[in-house]
Amino acid sequence: MKGSGAKLFVKALMEEGVETVFGYPGGYAVDLFDELYRQDSIQIVLPRHEQGLIHAADGYARSTGKVGVCLVTSGPGATNLVTGIATANYDSVPLVCFTGQVPLGLIGNDAFQEVDIIGITRNICKYGITVRDRNDLGRIIKEAFYIAKSGKPGPVIIDLPKNIQTELGFLDYPDEVNIRGYKPNINVHIGQLKKAWKTLKNAKRPLILAGGGITRGKAYDSLQKLIDKSNIPVVTTIMGRGAIPTDHPLYIGNTGMHGTYASNKAVSECDVLFSIGTRFNDRITGDLNEFAPKAAIIHIDIDTASISRNVKVDIPIVADANIAIEKLLDWVEPFETQKWLEKIKAWDEENPLGMKKGKGMNPEIIINKINEIFEHYTVVSDVGQNQMWTSQFLKMNKERKFLMSGGLGTMGFGFPAALGVQIAHPEEYVISISGDGGIQMNIQELATAVVEELPVIICVFNNNYLGMVRQMQYYFYGKRYAATCLRRRSSCPSNCKGPNSACPPYTPDFIKLAESYEVLGIRVTSEEEIEPAFRRALMNRKKPTLIEFMIDNEELVLPMVKGGNPMSEMILPTGKR
Numbered sequence: 001m002k003g004s005g006a007k008l009f010v011k012a013l014m015e016e017g018v019e020t021v022f023g024y025p026g027g028y029a030v031d032l033f034d035e036l037y038r039q040d041s042i043q044i045v046l047p048r049h050e051q052g053l054i055h056a057a058d059g060y061a062r063s064t065g066k067v068g069v070c071l072v073t074s075g076p077g078a079t080n081l082v083t084g085i086a087t088a089n090y091d092s093v094p095l096v097c098f099t100g101q102v103p104l105g106l107i108g109n110d111a112f113q114e115v116d117i118i119g120i121t122r123n124i125c126k127y128g129i130t131v132r133d134r135n136d137l138g139r140i141i142k143e144a145f146y147i148a149k150s151g152k153p154g155p156v157i158i159d160l161p162k163n164i165q166t167e168l169g170f171l172d173y174p175d176e177v178n179i180r181g182y183k184p185n186i187n188v189h190i191g192q193l194k195k196a197w198k199t200l201k202n203a204k205r206p207l208i209l210a211g212g213g214i215t216r217g218k219a220y221d222s223l224q225k226l227i228d229k230s231n232i233p234v235v236t237t238i239m240g241r242g243a244i245p246t247d248h249p250l251y252i253g254n255t256g257m258h259g260t261y262a263s264n265k266a267v268s269e270c271d272v273l274f275s276i277g278t279r280f281n282d283r284i285t286g287d288l289n290e291f292a293p294k295a296a297i298i299h300i301d302i303d304t305a306s307i308s309r310n311v312k313v314d315i316p317i318v319a320d321a322n323i324a325i326e327k328l329l330d331w332v333e334p335f336e337t338q339k340w341l342e343k344i345k346a347w348d349e350e351n352p353l354g355m356k357k358g359k360g361m362n363p364e365i366i367i368n369k370i371n372e373i374f375e376h377y378t379v380v381s382d383v384g385q386n387q388m389w390t391s392q393f394l395k396m397n398k399e400r401k402f403l404m405s406g407g408l409g410t411m412g413f414g415f416p417a418a419l420g421v422q423i424a425h426p427e428e429y430v431i432s433i434s435g436d437g438g439i440q441m442n443i444q445e446l447a448t449a450v451v452e453e454l455p456v457i458i459c460v461f462n463n464n465y466l467g468m469v470r471q472m473q474y475y476f477y478g479k480r481y482a483a484t485c486l487r488r489r490s491s492c493p494s495n496c497k498g499p500n501s502a503c504p505p506y507t508p509d510f511i512k513l514a515e516s517y518e519v520l521g522i523r524v525t526s527e528e529e530i531e532p533a534f535r536r537a538l539m540n541r542k543k544p545t546l547i548e549f550m551i552d553n554e555e556l557v558l559p560m561v562k563g564g565n566p567m568s569e570m571i572l573p574t575g576k577r
Helices: 005-015 030-037 050-064 082-090 117-124 134-149 162-166 190-201 212-216 220-230 261-269 321-328 338-350 363-373 385-393 414-424 443-451 467-476 510-516 527-539
Strands: 002-004 020-024 043-045 068-072 095-101 127-130 155-161 168-170 206-210 234-236 251-254 272-276 296-301 315-318 377-381 400-403 430-435 457-462 520-524 545-550
Touching: 002 005, 005 030, 005 134, 005 162, 020 030, 020 050, 020 414, 030 068, 030 162, 050 068, 050 082, 050 095, 050 400, 050 414, 050 443, 082 095, 082 117, 082 155, 095 134, 095 162, 117 127, 117 155, 127 134, 134 155, 134 168, 155 162, 190 272, 190 296, 190 315, 190 321, 206 220, 206 261, 212 220, 220 321, 234 261, 251 261, 251 385, 261 338, 272 321, 296 321, 363 385, 363 457, 363 527, 377 385, 377 414, 385 430, 385 457, 385 467, 414 430, 414 443, 443 510, 510 520, 510 545, 520 527, 527 545
Parallel strands: 020 043, 020 068, 068 095, 095 155, 127 155, 206 234, 206 272, 234 251, 272 296, 296 315, 377 400, 377 430, 430 457, 457 545, 520 545
Antiparallel strands: 002 168
């Protein structure tokens, strides 16, 4: 049986079990949308901007473990995906992005809305290809889904020229994939694992560092068994937070630039660092010469390229995290770590995590109220101070999840990604936490939330500033707040040192803006108003609620380590260093 390329495209999505496509139509994708219109099994979600679209697909993929699917037209439709592709690539999120393209005969002629999207994205995706033969279409789509979700997951781009979409051909879709040269390894090298175990069991101050690979590899249960059986304390990267319940007695906290004092001290003083599923980026290591200076480092990661790229490790193990931990459990026995744990506890008591009290409502109080009111949730943060506060204070377990843009640090990610989570889990509580800067980058998706009837609770921490950059300016640039005040107007003095009585009003009025989209808007100015605002949001299950929390602009994310400095050089809430 024969049919158009567009018909095979839709058949392929059905064969791959795709339930939702995040799409924005255009001239060189209209045939694909027309074919999708003819069926009822795949939901088409129309966000209001392609960047919001891909972040929504990203959130959908992170929360389900399935491949997120994007469909856009050529030219600006494709280039508007670039930030989202890089975001997914850094955080190993499986996406398949279909982009329309001009007919093959026009490629290279500067045709209307022609761009080389494969060339543009080559360094920020796992794989990209332009389909040049209608007979290859089915195989290419099958391979794309396999590549996106196998090994270290990531985004794949398929560029579909207009004539490939309309050309007739067979509708056969392959059952299997066999890609020469792409055979991802997930099994563990037993010899290396035994070597790791021998090193670990001789440790006096062992420490587990859990990264995002734990959550991506669904290794929660095996990690908890390892920790419970061995009695080894654990720290997490921010992407790994939630890999173990945050109330577990052996969990110390996040490590890194905004990690807890006890966590960073533990990394500096441990004698064996057992690292699982982390890239050891600069936000975790600081000065590489001072990172875990007393430790033998064991590193398990599914990506060969991630091992010893940033931190030279003593025992490399290329494997799926879950498989490696499960095999290790056969040998694990309890460790004598009581003295080590007492030392860590003393560090925590010396400089506990927490914001200064007595100044009224602050982010810690708001997030603790979320912990109290909601028994289960998925919280999606944006990037900046709001992200760090959330990662510090949000309580997590298998019923309480936290998603964010980690590697790329994409402002504007949080809100549309939360919509993707809510679409995937319509009955769950989904909470978006953003700053007043980040929320404005994709605030047009309020329309998507309304038309899709998504009861996302949108928390906007409004401190009138681009807070994380302002914090750097506060500590390291003599309080010269260049281009970070969001109330600033052209008539303001050029060297303003901070808010005063002459400041103009904030733009926009988030409550009026929310109401213009038919969104319930609530402004919270005091601690007493926090719980009633969340209770109102809980009753509003047919459309979103935006809650604006008025935060003091001088609130800081602490501890903090200046970029490039050793993690032992922390700026602490007490003012000590």
